[in-house]
Amino acid sequence: MAVELKEMVCITCPLGCRLELEIENGDIKAVYHHSCKRGIEYARQEYYDPRRMVTATASIEHGVMKRIPVRTSEPIPIKHINALLNAIYRLQLEAPLQIGTPVIRNFAGTGIDVITTRNLETIEEGC
Ligand code: SF4
Known part of the structure; x- marks a missing residue:
């Protein structure tokens, strides 16, 4: 043994x-x-089953900022983190978005979403 x-x-x-x-x-x-x-x-x-919360930023068009902060809805298995970050960095989102909006759902069948962590107005709304 x-x-x-x-x-x-x-x-x-x-x-x-x-x-x-x-x-x-x-x-x-x-x-x-x-x-x-x-x-x-x-x-x-x-x-x-090691897991971590993942935070990152995603690209967004027509917003008052070029990127919007996002996070996983709950800790995700570590083995999925690289693929998840690649998926987040490929996103092309569109403003406006509300805090808590899912931008990726059920990533890799884990049941875990990626959600926005702030409101982001369009350039017109933000002026
Ligand atoms: S929860 Fe706190 S007190 Fe309990 S084992 Fe972990 S570090 Fe120690």
Whole structure:
């Protein structure tokens, strides 16, 4: 049986516990040095299915700005991030747009959308 130790920092709260995971044949057998049970949940999520919120900007035509900030509706699996950023950078949006508007829906079948994070008026409206 192959046993290894893996370290990670729990980022669930500002305490930032330095977790140690005991991995046996690819599965977590124990989590050490957590100060609360949320550390165990974090370790399992981060080990088996790491996810991140993604923020970026997308190109927009006829708006008071050339780009509009966007973010994922929830954390997305890390393996999808490069493809997602490429999809965001290919967008050609059109003003006006309201905050919270989905500009990509159900990316790669994940059920996760990309939404705008501000209102953006047209040049005419903004004058
Ligand atoms: S294990 Fe608990 S106390 Fe430690 S950083 Fe995570 S959430 Fe905070």
